[in-house]
Amino acid sequence: MTVLQLNSFRAGPDEHGHFGIYGGRFVAETLMPLILELEKAYGQAKIDPEFQKEMDRYLTHYVGRPSPLYFAERLTAYCGGAKIYLKREELNHTGAHKVNNVLGQILLARRTGKKRIIAETGAGMHGVATATLCARFGLECIVYMGSVDVERQKANVFRMNMLGAKVVPVESGSKTLKDAMNEALRDWVTNVESTYYCIGTIAGPHPYPMMVRDFQSIIGRETREQMLAAEGRLPDSLIACIGGGSNAMGLFHPFLDERQIEIFGVEAAGRGLDSGMHAASIAGGRPGVLHGNRTYLLMNADGQINEAHSISAGLDYPGIGPEHAWLGDVGRVTFLSATDDEALDAFQLLSRLEGIIPALEPAHAIAKVLDLAPQRPKDHLMVVNLSGRGDKDLATVAHHLESKAR
Amino acid sequence: MTTRIDRRFAALKDEGRAALVTFTMAGDPDYHCALAILKALPQAGADVIELGMPFTDPMADGPAIQAAGLRALHAGQNMEKTLGLVREFRAGDAATPLVLMGYYNPIYIYGVERFLADAKSAGVDGLIVVDLPPEEDAELCLPALKAGLNFIRLATPTTDDKRLPVVLKNTSGFVYYVSITGITGAAAPDTSKVAEAVKRIKRHTELPVCVGFGVRTAEHARAIAQGADGIVVGSALVEAVRKSLGADGRHTPATVAAVADLVRTLAAGVRGARHSAVRAARARNP
Numbered sequence: 001m002t003v004l005q006l007n008s009f010r011a012g013p014d015e016h017g018h019f020g021i022y023g024g025r026f027v028a029e030t031l032m033p034l035i036l037e038l039e040k041a042y043g044q045a046k047i048d049p050e051f052q053k054e055m056d057r058y059l060t061h062y063v064g065r066p067s068p069l070y071f072a073e074r075l076t077a078y079c080g081g082a083k084i085y086l087k088r089e090e091l092n093h094t095g096a097h098k099v100n101n102v103l104g105q106i107l108l109a110r111r112t113g114k115k116r117i118i119a120e121t122g123a124g125m126h127g128v129a130t131a132t133l134c135a136r137f138g139l140e141c142i143v144y145m146g147s148v149d150v151e152r153q154k155a156n157v158f159r160m161n162m163l164g165a166k167v168v169p170v171e172s173g174s175k176t177l178k179d180a181m182n183e184a185l186r187d188w189v190t191n192v193e194s195t196y197y198c199i200g201t202i203a204g205p206h207p208y209p210m211m212v213r214d215f216q217s218i219i220g221r222e223t224r225e226q227m228l229a230a231e232g233r234l235p236d237s238l239i240a241c242i243g244g245g246s247n248a249m250g251l252f253h254p255f256l257d258e259r260q261i262e263i264f265g266v267e268a269a270g271r272g273l274d275s276g277m278h279a280a281s282i283a284g285g286r287p288g289v290l291h292g293n294r295t296y297l298l299m300n301a302d303g304q305i306n307e308a309h310s311i312s313a314g315l316d317y318p319g320i321g322p323e324h325a326w327l328g329d330v331g332r333v334t335f336l337s338a339t340d341d342e343a344l345d346a347f348q349l350l351s352r353l354e355g356i357i358p359a360l361e362p363a364h365a366i367a368k369v370l371d372l373a374p375q376r377p378k379d380h381l382m383v384v385n386l387s388g389r390g391d392k393d394l395a396t397v398a399h400h401l402e403s404k405a406r
Numbered sequence: 407m408t409t410r411i412d413r414r415f416a417a418l419k420d421e422g423r424a425a426l427v428t429f430t431m432a433g434d435p436d437y438h439c440a441l442a443i444l445k446a447l448p449q450a451g452a453d454v455i456e457l458g459m460p461f462t463d464p465m466a467d468g469p470a471i472q473a474a475g476l477r478a479l480h481a482g483q484n485m486e487k488t489l490g491l492v493r494e495f496r497a498g499d500a501a502t503p504l505v506l507m508g509y510y511n512p513i514y515i516y517g518v519e520r521f522l523a524d525a526k527s528a529g530v531d532g533l534i535v536v537d538l539p540p541e542e543d544a545e546l547c548l549p550a551l552k553a554g555l556n557f558i559r560l561a562t563p564t565t566d567d568k569r570l571p572v573v574l575k576n577t578s579g580f581v582y583y584v585s586i587t588g589i590t591g592a593a594a595p596d597t598s599k600v601a602e603a604v605k606r607i608k609r610h611t612e613l614p615v616c617v618g619f620g621v622r623t624a625e626h627a628r629a630i631a632q633g634a635d636g637i638v639v640g641s642a643l644v645e646a647v648r649k650s651l652g653a654d655g656r657h658t659p660a661t662v663a664a665v666a667d668l669v670r671t672l673a674a675g676v677r678g679a680r681h682s683a684v685r686a687a688r689a690r691n692p
Contacts, residue, residue: 016541026510026537028466030562030587033569172472173462185465190588192564289511289537290463302484303515305462 009256009332012323017206017293020329022322025205027292030189039207041112046214051107058103062136063093065100065218069226069383074353075366079373082237082380085230086356087223087251089387096359096388097219097247098129098200104215105198106133114196116140120184122149122177122243123314123361124156125388126200131165141165144183146176149313156392174307177243177317181291201244202321205292209322216250223383224254231381237262239372240385241364242335243279243315245324247387256332264372265324266364268310269337279308281320282328282335295322311340311400312360314388342367344400347390359388360396410531411503411556411579414453415614415635424631425453426676427616428669429507429640431474432457432491433483434647439657440478443647443665444495448502450666451673454580454616454636455495456534459488459508466536468591474644477655485516489528496529505558505579507534510546518546522553532556532579540572547576560584561607570610580614581607582638585621585630591641594620601633624675631679639672 012019025035045051059065068088076084089097102119109117117139121127127143134141143160147169150157160167173179181204188197202209202216227235238255240248242265255261270278278284281296288297290305298306298318308318327333338346346366351357358366365384373382390397408416418425428447433440447455460475460483467475492504506525513521513535525533533550540547540559547557556579564587565573574581583604585595595617604615617630618638627637643665650664651657 025539025541027539028536028562029539029560029573030466030564030584032539032541033564033566172469178463182463182465186468186589189466190592192587289509289514291465292537297511299511299515301515303461303512304479305511 006330009327009330010253012326013206013210017210019323019326021287022295022325023206023209023293025292026289026294027205028189030192034192035205042108042207042211045108045111051111054107055104059100059218063099063103064091066222066226067091069223069230071230072354075350076373078353079370081378082373082376082382083378084369084373085227085235085381085383086386087219087383089219089247089385090356090358090389094125094129094132095391096125096129097216097250097385098126099132100218100250101200101212101215101246102126102129102133102198104211105196106137106139109139109196109198110137112196114194116142116191116195117198118142118144118184118187118195119198119200120144120177120180121200122180122316123312123359124149124153124160124392125314127165127167128156128159128163130198131160131163134165135163142187143167144170144180144187146170146174146180148175149177149180152396153313153392154395176308176313178305178308185291201246202249202323203244203291203293203295203319209293212246213249213253213323216246217253219247219250219385220252220254223251227381227383233381234258235261235381235383237264237372237376237380237382239264239266239365239369239382241266241315241361241387242320242324243268243317243361244319245321247385249321249323251383251385252333256327263333264368265333265335266368267335267337268312268315268364269339270309270311272339273337277309278337279310279315279317280337281318282325283337285318287325290319293322295319295325311343311396312364314359314361315364336368338364338367344397346370347397356386357390358386359390360393362387409556409579410501411454414503415580418453424634424676424679425614425616425636426451426627426669426673427454427456427618427636427638428452428643429456429458429638430643430647430665431460431471431478432488433460433478433481434474434644435477435651435655435657435661436481437483437487437491439661441491441494442662444491445498446662446666447669448499450669452502452669455502455504456507456638456640457488457492457504459485459506459512461509461512464509466589468589468641470591470641470645470648473648485512485521489524492528492530503531504529505532505534506530508536510535510537513546518549522550522555526553526555530555532558534558534560534582536560540575543576551576551578558582563587563603567606570607574611577613580616580636581611583607583615583617583634584619585617586619588619590619592620594622594626597629600630604634624671627672627675628679631676637676643668
């Protein structure tokens with residue numbers, strides 16, 4: 001697809017929350033007044049220096065930012081091409097990029113006087129981040145999690161419980177992230193006056209995709225400064241895994257208008273794009289409406305949503321953030337996909353080469369680095385978002401390696 | 407332009423009573439049984455029929471309607487079959503208004519223009535689409551009105567006086583007042599609060615106001631029907647379907663009767679409200 005001649009790729013969304021035809025506010029009337037109120041509250045907070053100051057203080061002293069931009073020397077040597085840098089989001093407090101967004105939303109919830117926080121979670125990293133900040137600020141926290149994910153991410157369930165959150169296993173539908181989001185929306189509709197819904201990714205009704213992107217963009221802004229300091233110039237390529245796509249958008253957004261920079265999003269191809277068992281909504285889906293926004297979705301010919309499949313609970317979602325859908329259509333971001341097996345191999349490789357055990361989610365991005373980096377010259381600067389650490393996945397990986405060995 | 411919905415509410419107004427609006431799911435538990443249920447509804451006392459378009463991810467529905475949708479989908483229901491149900495129903499009943507209710511994605515994927523044309527020709531009178539607030543009117547509401555279909559909007563306890571005009575602007579047929587902040591089939595609404603809310607909405611519109619979410623018994627129906635132009639019952643009816651199914655999950659000879667019997671009881675409740683209201687009026691103006 002040809003890249004449209006736009007003045008900027010960073011201007012969206014419009015006042016109705018649209019990125020091209022994507023995004024919007026497809027929610028029940030009960031929620032509409034709340035969403036309009038949230039948009040207003042966020043608009044005010046965004047330009048309030050006090051809010052920014054408070055954010056910065058917690059980002060520095062509680063989250064531990066800035067996260068390092070680390071030159072992965074042995075991975076670079078292994079690939080024999082591009083110079084590979086890892087943006088170390090896994091070193092944040094709670095072990096992933098999720099906390100950047102949750103901090104912003106919880107501070108916003110406090111401004112609007114909400115004391116009950118709900119969240120959906122897939123791998124549990126967003127749930128853990130939400131439980132953590134609710135503990136820090138003394139807020140009630142309820143996390144909806146598909147019962148399949150509760151089973152495969154037990155350690156995170158325990159962490160959330162330890163932090164005082166209530167984890168509600170969701171038994172409806174495919175019992176994964178999409179159903180957790182349905183259940184969180186049902187809770188919100190029911191407890192609309194008391195409750196703030198802390199969405200974990202750049203999806204959902206406007207203003208969430210924009211707001212979560214803004215909170216996550218610190219990843220790209222830091223990368224920019226750090227790369228200038230390390231190499232005296234901007235990177236040549238960016239790569240990140242995509243479920244809903246918040247870690248990817250956080251890295252990409254500040255660089256979208258530097259058109260010489262190649263940008264790659266990596267979806268989960270599960271057992272292969274042809275198997276029907278995957279979570280690659282751009283590669284295998286088409287535009288539809290779910291969870292408050294129009295975006296690429298996995299569905300059947302009748303518009304019924306299909307179950308996604310990925311070894312990684314965090315990518316196991318049949319949709320993608322609307323801004324990614326638009327950036328894909330206009331040709332600014334190239335979408336690739338990595339299978340379960342490729343991610344498992346990359347998981348082990350990075351552990352052994354760099355002493356960094358990645359989460360299965362960014363292992364999908366690393367898998368594509370192994371394809372892309374060798375094809376690039378040695379002076380090519382490639383940044384991978386290492387969006388989370390792999391502790392939560394050890395049991396899953398062990399299980400898969402054992403069943404493969406058999 | 408008067409529609410079948412307008413005519414039905416006008417007739418009920420002359421009768422001095424509220425409407426019983428029933429919700430059942432298209433294709434639940436299977437196509438033929440769902441058709442038999444539809445055909446039995448008017449005779450059992452349903453004044454307006456809402457027919458659910460099943461969807462995998464109904465974010466405003468409780469467990470009962472979620473399960474009804476999944477039963478229908480597992481039995482092979484899709485949009486074409488739902489419109490087929492309407493067509494077959496309409497062949498035998500030209501008077502009872504029928505409203506399709508559901509979520510936007512299956513309509514969007516079917517194609518908005520094609521959907522409106524096919525729905526109109528099948529005999530659909532109106533649409534209720536839960537995830538299309540007024541902010542998204544350009545998607546379906548405006549084309550539907552242009553195609554001659556009513557677009558029935560939900561008003562909720564969170565829709566305040568400032569927002570009501572926005573919600574009512576392109577609403578036609580009737581207003582569906584969601585009696586609680588919550589999902590379908592949840593806790594029973596507080597009848598006095600509901601009466602107040604209906605009065606509040608009526609200050610903004612001439613349209614009939616029907617009340618739904620959480621109405622399940624004849625007593626309930628009677629109490630709410632005193633102050634509203636109609637009551638909507640859904641979860642209780644799809645639960646009646648579920649309870650009538652065999653161990654294999656298929657319909658039994660009791661399924662249609664189970665729904666019709668409940669509708670009859672509810673209709674008696676709604677009609678009872680008229681008598682008590684009329685009695686009260688007579689007592690005031692002898």
